[in-house]
Amino acid sequence: MAPTTLGPIQRKFAPWDDPSEVPLVRFENVTKRFGDFVAVDNLSIDIYPREFFALLGPSGCGKTTLLRMLAGFEQPTEGRILLDGQDVSKVPPYRRPVNMMFQSYALFPHMTVEANIAFGLKQDRVPKPEIEARVAEMLKLVRLEQFGKRKPHQLSGGQRQRVALARSLAKKPKLLLLDEPLAALDKKLREATQFELTDLQQELGLTFLIVTHDQEEAMTVADRIAVMDHGVMVQVATPAEIYEQPNSRYVADFIGDVNLIEGRVAAIDGARVEIAPSGIDARFEVAEAPDTAVDDTVWLALRPEKIAVSMEPPDDASVNCVSGEVWDIAYLGDLSIYHVRLASGITVKSAQTNVTRLIERPITWEDKVYLSWTRDAGVALIR
Amino acid sequence: MTERPSLFNIVSVVFGFAFLYLPILLLIIYSFNESRLVTVWAGFSTKWYVQMINNEGLMNAAWVTARVAFVSATIATVLGTLAAIVLIRFGRFRGRTLFSGMIYAPLVMPEVITGLSLLLLFVAINLDRGFWTVVIAHITFSMCFAAVVVQSRLVSFDTSLEEAAMDLGCPPARAFFSVTLPVIMPAVISAWMLSFTLSLDDLVIASFTTGPGATTLPMKIYSQVRLGVTPEINAVCSVLIAVVTVGVLAASIVTKRREVERQRAERAAIAGN
Numbered sequence: 199m200a201p202t203t204l205g206p207i208q209r210k211f212a213p214w215d216d217p218s219e220v221p222l223v224r225f226e227n228v229t230k231r232f233g234d235f236v237a238v239d240n241l242s243i244d245i246y247p248r249e250f251f252a253l254l255g256p257s258g259c260g261k262t263t264l265l266r267m268l269a270g271f272e273q274p275t276e277g278r279i280l281l282d283g284q285d286v287s288k289v290p291p292y293r294r295p296v297n298m299m300f301q302s303y304a305l306f307p308h309m310t311v312e313a314n315i316a317f318g319l320k321q322d323r324v325p326k327p328e329i330e331a332r333v334a335e336m337l338k339l340v341r342l343e344q345f346g347k348r349k350p351h352q353l354s355g356g357q358r359q360r361v362a363l364a365r366s367l368a369k370k371p372k373l374l375l376l377d378e379p380l381a382a383l384d385k386k387l388r389e390a391t392q393f394e395l396t397d398l399q400q401e402l403g404l405t406f407l408i409v410t411h412d413q414e415e416a417m418t419v420a421d422r423i424a425v426m427d428h429g430v431m432v433q434v435a436t437p438a439e440i441y442e443q444p445n446s447r448y449v450a451d452f453i454g455d456v457n458l459i460e461g462r463v464a465a466i467d468g469a470r471v472e473i474a475p476s477g478i479d480a481r482f483e484v485a486e487a488p489d490t491a492v493d494d495t496v497w498l499a500l501r502p503e504k505i506a507v508s509m510e511p512p513d514d515a516s517v518n519c520v521s522g523e524v525w526d527i528a529y530l531g532d533l534s535i536y537h538v539r540l541a542s543g544i545t546v547k548s549a550q551t552n553v554t555r556l557i558e559r560p561i562t563w564e565d566k567v568y569l570s571w572t573r574d575a576g577v578a579l580i581r
Numbered sequence: 582m583t584e585r586p587s588l589f590n591i592v593s594v595v596f597g598f599a600f601l602y603l604p605i606l607l608l609i610i611y612s613f614n615e616s617r618l619v620t621v622w623a624g625f626s627t628k629w630y631v632q633m634i635n636n637e638g639l640m641n642a643a644w645v646t647a648r649v650a651f652v653s654a655t656i657a658t659v660l661g662t663l664a665a666i667v668l669i670r671f672g673r674f675r676g677r678t679l680f681s682g683m684i685y686a687p688l689v690m691p692e693v694i695t696g697l698s699l700l701l702l703f704v705a706i707n708l709d710r711g712f713w714t715v716v717i718a719h720i721t722f723s724m725c726f727a728a729v730v731v732q733s734r735l736v737s738f739d740t741s742l743e744e745a746a747m748d749l750g751c752p753p754a755r756a757f758f759s760v761t762l763p764v765i766m767p768a769v770i771s772a773w774m775l776s777f778t779l780s781l782d783d784l785v786i787a788s789f790t791t792g793p794g795a796t797t798l799p800m801k802i803y804s805q806v807r808l809g810v811t812p813e814i815n816a817v818c819s820v821l822i823a824v825v826t827v828g829v830l831a832a833s834i835v836t837k838r839r840e841v842e843r844q845r846a847e848r849a850a851i852a853g854n
């Protein structure tokens with residue numbers, strides 16, 4: 199299913215495009231090996247103040263390792279990590295102005311909720327009245343005012359998650375690291391908390407670095423997303439760019455649903471590129487095909503919602519069109535997904551919004567249909 | 582699912598328990614015997630308990646035993662906990678196998694050998710035998726039990742708790758005392774209780790390593806029994822049994838109640854969500 203939200207793309211906030219901005223965190227060619235195993239591979243990123251940055255990737259791709267290096271629990275094998283321009287490799291975890299919300303929450307089981315939240319402040323010898331005020335503020339922030347005297351085991355999963363968040367926010371760190379903070383919650387609670395998190399981050403004006411394997415979550419909360427694969431950073435961009443201009447098949451496939459049609463570059467005419475798809479006697483035009491030359495193998499990445507299905511070929515000759523046979527139809531209520539088999543044997547998905555209430559669909563199984571899309575609907579990918 | 586136990590099962594359970602507990606029961610009953618003769622019942626009396634309290638030698642021995650057990654259990658628990666931490670936390674350091682082997686060897690070492698070798702050591706370094714030699718001997722053999730108990734708890738201890746403490750600005754040593762130790766405390770207390778009981782009823786090692794003025798209760802009882810079992814000894818043993826029983830029951834009730842409370846609180850939390 200295609201993601202329903204594209205994140206806060208309306209916000210005019212793009213420090214990464216401004217060369218005068220100084221990053222808060224900078225990973226410089228960081229590599230981390232465990233024995234022979236490379237968990238993080240020559241990775242560089244800049245994260246800017248007040249940014250909500252998401253690290254997205256499948257389980258085991260090195261996301262937690264990256265966070266742990268930033269928090270100070272692991273040392274990079276090669277490369278440097280700069281925080282506010284300072285190399286932090288010699289700084290132990292308890293002296294870094296960074297706090298982390300653990301994947302397992304790691305609440306202290308023998309302390310009350312209040313004591314858990316106050317723990318970090320006590321380490322800094324903050325005066326008692328101030329600690330009390332800050333704890334009360336944090337409890338209010340995560341709406342747990344009535345639960346201050348409880349122990350963690352007397353709380354539900356969602357409440358524990360909020361205590362963990364409050365504890366990691368209590369010291370108002372420059373940078374908050376969140377390791378799959380919502381993974382243990384059910385879907386409804388997770389979606390509600392995602393919006394709470396973005397609100398909180400804007401309200402407090404802090405920098406958040408969140409790790410997740412859930413692409414919808416990353417799209418919902420983040421200003422920018424870094425997509426990782428086996429310790430390698432594949433693409434760093436805003437959610438909309440990641441979705442609309444993926445730089446590889448891996449990213450296109452990881453974020454949302456995509457059709458990948460293999461072909462060969464037949465002609466290049468300025469910005470217009472013609473692709474000859476394998477096994478089909480047709481030419482597809484794309485407006486965007488960076489770094490390609492004639493005869494390169496490319497994959498045309500097309501999102502299902504950008505392909506129209508019709509019984510007749512489109513009148514406009516400038517749109518791309520190909521015929522096929524309806525193989526399957528998945529009715530999802532709001533959408534219908536048509537699986538159309540092309541002459542080359544591959545199946546292409548097209549998502550049509552069900553704008554009218556039709557009990558009988560005009561297009562049905564085994565119909566011969568035409569798929570069409572505009573020149574700028576797809577991207578040609580070379581890897 | 583429960584099957585009715587067969588007659589054979591019932592009989593064997595009854596015999597088994599009778600074999601274990603009948604002697605203890607008899608011992609307690611005869612400690613209240615009026616007669617001096619251990620095997621002849623002559624009516625109820627508590628005079629042997631009075632006589633026991635007035636027996637200075639016996640009371641001294643009891644006091645020595647209590648002190649030895651307390652001091653050795655405390656030191657053994659501290660050392661055992663440290664050993665357990667080293668084994669669990671420091672990964673595969675050089676000589677780890679040797680280290681763990683050396684910690685656990687006393688677990689399987691015959692007591693006579695432990696006692697004898699310690700005696701030889703004390704003689705060789707010319708240490709005056711007495712209270713402290715018994716304490717040292719008891720530490721060496723109960724420390725490994727303490728280490729086993731604490732280690733089994735540390736295996737399941739979530740190290741991210743310590744990391745969370747450090748992340749919040751707590752240096753490692755303080756993180757240990759304010760987070761790790763409180764969480765593993767029940768295991769540390771069990772380790773202490775185990776060491777205490779082990780020291781309380783040790784006869785062999787104490788006999789080898791003791792000196793003048795440091796006779797422990799088991800040694801005293803043993804030497805008196807060789808002259809014939811008196812109802813007084815029965816009284817002492819009954820008191821010991823009572824102390825141990827009350828201790829074990831109290832510990833298990835506390836654990837059980839805490840567990841029940843925790844489960845109830847968890848259920849309430851889930852229901853109230």
Ligand SMILES: Nc1ncnc2c1ncn2[C@@H]1O[C@H](COP(=O)(O)OP(=O)(O)O)[C@@H](O)[C@H]1O
Binds near residue numbers: 235
């Ligand atoms: N301490 C470690 N020793 C050896 N391998 C590790 C260690 N920590 C992580 N790894 C390995 O590094 C890889 C990345 O782990 P991790 O960063 O936890 O992934 P993610 O958080 O993305 O799921 C995994 O394959 C994991 O097995």
Ligand SMILES: [Mg+2]
Binds near residue numbers: 261262377378
């Ligand atoms: Mg992880």
